[in-house]
Amino acid sequence: MSTDKAKIFYTITDEGPFLATHSFLPIVEAFTKAAGVNVETKDISLAGRILANFPDYLSEDQKVPDDLAELGELAKKPEANIIKLPNISASVPQLVAAIKELQEKGYNLPDYPEEPKNEDEKKIQERYNAVKGSAVNPVLREGNSDRRAPKPVKEYARKNPHSMGEWDSDSKTHVSTMSDHDFAHSEKSVTVNSADDVRIEFVNEKGDVQVLKESTPLIPGEVIDAGALSKNALIEFLEEQVQDAKEKGVLFSLHMKATMMKVSDPIIFGHAVRVYFKDVFDKHGETLKDLGVDPNNGFGDLESKIKDLPEEKQTEIKADIQKCYEKGPDLAMVNSHKGITNLHVPSDVIIDASMPAMIRTSGKMWNKNDETQDTKAVIPESSYAGIYQEVIDFCKEHGAFDPTTMGSVPNVGLMAKKAEEYGSHDKTFEIPGSGKVRVVNKGGDTLLEHDVAEGDIWRMCQTKDAPIKDWVGLAVRRARETGDPAIFWLDEERAHDAELINKVNQYLPDFDTTGLDIQIMSPVKAMRYTLERTKAGKDTISVTGNVLRDYLTDLFPILEVGTSAKMLSIVPLMNGGGLFETGAGGSAPKHIQQFLDEGHLRWDSLGEFLALAVSLEHLSKTFDNDRALILSEALDEANTQYLQNDKSPSRKVNEHDNRGSHFYLAMYWARALAKQSKDKELAELFGAVAKKLESNEEKINKELIDAQGQPENIEGYYWPNRELVFDRMRPSSTLNSIIESV
Ligand SMILES: NC(=O)C1=CN([C@@H]2O[C@H](COP(=O)(O)OP(=O)(O)OC[C@H]3O[C@@H](n4cnc5c(N)ncnc54)[C@H](OP(=O)(O)O)[C@@H]3O)[C@@H](O)[C@H]2O)C=CC1
Ligand SMILES: O=C(O)CCC(=O)C(=O)O
Ligand SMILES: [Mg+2]
Numbered sequence: 010m011s012t013d014k015a016k017i018f019y020t021i022t023d024e025g026p027f028l029a030t031h032s033f034l035p036i037v038e039a040f041t042k043a044a045g046v047n048v049e050t051k052d053i054s055l056a057g058r059i060l061a062n063f064p065d066y067l068s069e070d071q072k073v074p075d076d077l078a079e080l081g082e083l084a085k086k087p088e089a090n091i092i093k094l095p096n097i098s099a100s101v102p103q104l105v106a107a108i109k110e111l112q113e114k115g116y117n118l119p120d121y122p123e124e125p126k127n128e129d130e131k132k133i134q135e136r137y138n139a140v141k142g143s144a145v146n147p148v149l150r151e152g153n154s155d156r157r158a159p160k161p162v163k164e165y166a167r168k169n170p171h172s173m174g175e176w177d178s179d180s181k182t183h184v185s186t187m188s189d190h191d192f193a194h195s196e197k198s199v200t201v202n203s204a205d206d207v208r209i210e211f212v213n214e215k216g217d218v219q220v221l222k223e224s225t226p227l228i229p230g231e232v233i234d235a236g237a238l239s240k241n242a243l244i245e246f247l248e249e250q251v252q253d254a255k256e257k258g259v260l261f262s263l264h265m266k267a268t269m270m271k272v273s274d275p276i277i278f279g280h281a282v283r284v285y286f287k288d289v290f291d292k293h294g295e296t297l298k299d300l301g302v303d304p305n306n307g308f309g310d311l312e313s314k315i316k317d318l319p320e321e322k323q324t325e326i327k328a329d330i331q332k333c334y335e336k337g338p339d340l341a342m343v344n345s346h347k348g349i350t351n352l353h354v355p356s357d358v359i360i361d362a363s364m365p366a367m368i369r370t371s372g373k374m375w376n377k378n379d380e381t382q383d384t385k386a387v388i389p390e391s392s393y394a395g396i397y398q399e400v401i402d403f404c405k406e407h408g409a410f411d412p413t414t415m416g417s418v419p420n421v422g423l424m425a426k427k428a429e430e431y432g433s434h435d436k437t438f439e440i441p442g443s444g445k446v447r448v449v450n451k452g453g454d455t456l457l458e459h460d461v462a463e464g465d466i467w468r469m470c471q472t473k474d475a476p477i478k479d480w481v482g483l484a485v486r487r488a489r490e491t492g493d494p495a496i497f498w499l500d501e502e503r504a505h506d507a508e509l510i511n512k513v514n515q516y517l518p519d520f521d522t523t524g525l526d527i528q529i530m531s532p533v534k535a536m537r538y539t540l541e542r543t544k545a546g547k548d549t550i551s552v553t554g555n556v557l558r559d560y561l562t563d564l565f566p567i568l569e570v571g572t573s574a575k576m577l578s579i580v581p582l583m584n585g586g587g588l589f590e591t592g593a594g595g596s597a598p599k600h601i602q603q604f605l606d607e608g609h610l611r612w613d614s615l616g617e618f619l620a621l622a623v624s625l626e627h628l629s630k631t632f633d634n635d636r637a638l639i640l641s642e643a644l645d646e647a648n649t650q651y652l653q654n655d656k657s658p659s660r661k662v663n664e665h666d667n668r669g670s671h672f673y674l675a676m677y678w679a680r681a682l683a684k685q686s687k688d689k690e691l692a693e694l695f696g697a698v699a700k701k702l703e704s705n706e707e708k709i710n711k712e713l714i715d716a717q718g719q720p721e722n723i724e725g726y727y728w729p730n731r732e733l734v735f736d737r738m739r740p741s742s743t744l745n746s747i748i749e750s751v
Contacts, residue, residue: 014088015045015632017624018080021052022096023727025600025612026591030094031731031738032668033614036675037621039751040682043691044636046628051076055097055107056728058140059118066117081148089586090628091149092620095596097727098143098268100275100356101306107727108137114728123303142271142434147427152582153480155487156562156593157419159619162575165652170412171571174371174381176404181259181383182372183401185250186394190242192468193392197457198234198504200511201227205450209436209469211461213444221438221446230474232512234505235448235457237440240464243277243389247284250387254338260384261285262341262374264363267355269559270430272437273466277389278355279305285340285352286311286333293326309353341374341384348377360388361559362594364397365567371409372401392430392503393556399536400564407544410568416547418539418565421484421495422558425476425583429505429555430468437468470505472554477512478519479583484552485520485527494526494542495550498535498557509554532557562593574612577619587627592616601726603662608717608737610667611658618648618674639688643681650677662717669713672744676702694751701747709744716740 019037021030038048053076060067061075083089097103105121112118121137122130158166187194209222227233254261263281267274282304283290289311290297290304300314315326334340340350343357351358351374364386367374373381388394404410423429440446440461448457448469461467488495497513499506510529517527530538532553539549543565551561566573573593580588597612604610625641628634651657656673658666679702682695702709721737723729739745 010088010632015628015634015637016047016049016090017041017628018083018091019048019050020091020093020096021050021054021057022094022596023054024097024596024598025610026094026596027054028601028604028610028734028738029612029614029617029667031734033617033671035739035748036671039748040640040678041625043694043751044634044640046625046634046637051080053077053080053096053145054727055099055103055140056111058144059107059111060116062136062140063118066119071116077145077148084149084151084582084586084588085584087585088631089582089588090624090631091588092617092624093149093588093590094617095592095594096145097596098145098356099141100267100354101141102309102354103356104137104141110725110727114725123301143269143431147432149588150424150580151584152425152580152588153476153483154420154422154424154558155483155579155581156422156576158417158566158570158575159577161649161652162570163417166570167413169655173369173409173412174373176371176409178405180372180405181257182367182386184386184388184394184398185253186388186391187242187246188391190239191390192236192238193390193503195459196234196236196504197459198232198508199456200230200232200508203229207233207448207450207456210447210449211438211440211444212447213442219441222436225436225471227471228473232472232505232508233448233456233469234508235459235467235469237446237459237461237465237467238273238390239462240280241462243280244284246389247281247387250385251285251337254385257385259338260341260374260376260382261338261387262351262358262384263387264358264360265355266360268359272434273468275305275355276439276466278307279303281387282308282352285337286330288333288336289326289329292329296322305355307352307354308350339376339382342377345375345377345379359595361563364560365564368400368404368564369567372404393532393560395533396536396557396560399533400540403537403540410544412569412571414546415569416543416545416549417569418543418548418561419487419550420558420562421480421487421550421552422562423472423476423480423554424558424580425479426473428472428476429470431555433468433470436470437466440465440467472509474512475583477509478516480552481513481516482520483581484550485517485522485525487550488525488527491548491550493548493550494528495552496535496539497527497529498532498551498553499529500531502531566593572613574616576616577623578616579623587624589620589624591620605721605723607662608719608721609662611660612667613657614667614670615648615651615657618644618651622648636688636691639682639685639691643685644678646681647674647677663714665710665714666717668738668740669710672702672709672713672741675748676706698747698751705743705747709741712741712743
């Protein structure tokens with residue numbers, strides 16, 4: 010491909026990574042310029058996405074291009090080279106807050122209609138829903154996922170183990186999940202052999218048909234599955250768990266993925282809020298309804314909306330809330346100082362990060378007295394809950410894992426083309442009454458059917474054939490490259506998994522698997538097998554579907570190296586491009602809060618550094634660019650130096666932070682470029698840069714640390730003033746002038 014197109018697309022996102030980008034990007038631009046590589050930024054932040062979706066409400070100078078749509082198109086082309094930082098997957102409270110901030114800044118956006126009253130409001134809600142939840146990743150992920158801890162990261166963790174809470178064999182912590190009437194237990198699945206189109210319809214008891222989704226085109230070889238979660242069974246289950254947590258004296262905690270499962274999980278979350286605060290909803294139901302309280306947005310929605318009531322009524326409701334807290338089990342806390350519980354905001358406790366954090370902390374979560382305590386981890390839907398119970402059992406039996414000796418669990422995840430549950434939002438429905446939901450094809454045959462009742466949640470998932478084959482191939486490739494066993498986590502007892510097992514068995518012979526250890530096990534068995542190997546210091550590749558990909562790529566990194574920020578996360582796009590995600594975790598809202606409070610950013614950009622190295626390597630191949638390869642190799646070396654010299658940001662104010670970490674990365678990168686002998690001109694150019702950085706080390710550090718220690722005002726949270734952010738994130742004039750001189 011012609012070199013003049015050599016370009017890296019770098020995303021502008023939210024919160025911690027957004028701030029970090031303003032310090033790191035100028036360094037990236039300066040270094041890559043030397044290889045003739047352009048870096049172009051694309052804004053996929055929550056606020057940016059909102060603005061891009063409502064051009065008709067904005068003045069000409071307020072309009073922004075739809076960068077996400079552009080990147081989505083690019084991801085299908087061979088020249089794609091995208092570095093994707095974590096972005097906010099917004100829950101409704103976050104979406105509403107972002108809209109409010111933009112309105113206050115003079116953007117004449119409509120309010121988010123929580124309960125649309127007419128067609129116009131319905132349309133507005135639909136437009137906002139496109140921005141809500143996990144709205145970015147599924148658009149860009151035109152490939153499967155390859156996530157692992159790079160060697161230097163693992164070596165560093167072995168030499169400098171993070172703290173791990175000890176495990177007690179009589180810990181009362183456990184997972185509770187439904188034993189029937191959920192998606193897993195009702196799942197049905199078929200593989201369609203020829204192109205088709207299905208209609209999803211609800212038929213009530215009288216036989217009236219209501220179309221839920223008119224058309225879902227299917228391509229040959231595609232696997233579809235569907236299941237229903239019973240509202241009554243869910244409520245009964247939640248009531249039992251609240252009671253059981255109280256009796257056992259453990260915290261009640263709920264672990265969901267309300268961001269990625271943006272339709273089903275807020276509804277389940279809402280039921281949990283109603284069950285825990287049942288007496289409040291029973292007694293004040295009418296009042297709360299009039300206020301527009303929606304428990305699906307968390308208990309925080311009630312707390313904020315009752316502020317509109319007369320003082321006396323508020324006091325009465327608050328007293329009844331207090332009685333619920335006294336009657337029920339203690340809730341796991343998100344912030345005990347501010348009284349924010351696990352049930353306050355659906356996006357505060359997200360299962361992929363929350364369960365590993367709990368397991369790392371001796372199986373405990375925080376209680377209202379700011380102490381850690383054993384907990385009941387409620388994961389209503391049972392599809393994958395068993396894997397966490399398996400880890401808990403293992404830790405109770407063997408104690409906590411030891412980061413100095415434990416093996417590694419890289420993941421190969423089926424993710425492309427909105428695979429499985431994470432692509433099911435547009436096919437998920439809260440059912441209006443008793444009857445059946447049917448999936449009917451063009452020929453009029455019913456492919457899948459479920460009995461349902463009012464309030465049940467029904468959903469259908471799709472998994473396309475080409476991504477499955479690509480995933481099998483990627484698993485074989487990783488097994489070949491490492492020599493490690495690759496385990497497909499598939500349960501023959503589950504309808505969907507049974508279809509996948511057929512495909513895995515069909516496609517494995519297409520690849521050379523001689524001498525490789527490739528096995529298929531149910532998730533619970535695979536977990537046990539993997540944990541045993543891990544404990545013995547052996548590495549095991551997990552080959553999983555989309556949800557387990559998400560869960561395991563936080564779980565193992567957090568146990569192995571302390572955080573998923575240090576993961577290499579590659580998405581080889583199916584059309585030849587590369588999407589390089591940074592880390593495997595999120596955007597850490599705590600980090601921007603600390604920055605605003607005391608001017609210290611503890612975000613670790615190692616994920617960005619690792620992603621950039623593989624992005625440059627990929628670019629060198631796509632565009633036949635030798636210098637990009639030299640930059641990549643030097644960056645690998647710099648990353649190793651960064652780890653060996655322990656230059657990750659400190660957590661404490663007035664110590665080395667994110668900005669300091671970028672300075673060191675630049676210094677090590679320049680030094681490695683100066684030392685290489687493949688390109689003399691580059692060596693000379695960066696030799697001079699390295700010298701300047703080295704001789705000013707003390708001065709730069711002082712300038713960077715002097716900038717900390719006071720509250721920061723960047724004029725916004727979701728849509729800050731970027732000039733101010735650049736200014737605050739680049740406080741060392743000495744460093745800035747050296748970077749500008751490259
Ligand atoms: N790919 C994506 O775009 C993803 C986006 N998200 C989004 O991120 C937000 C928060 O999600 P949450 O599930 O709480 O997960 P986070 O990963 O943001 O938070 C979990 C904890 O991990 C640690 N951590 C994560 N990344 C870093 C880093 N680079 N440097 C240092 N520490 C890090 C922090 O712990 P501590 O500081 O306490 O050590 C943090 O509090 C949500 O808006 C969510 O939607 C979540 C996952 C992926
Ligand atoms: O898209 C999101 O909301 C989160 C993605 C995520 O957690 C992951 O892919 O690991
Ligand atoms: Mg995740």
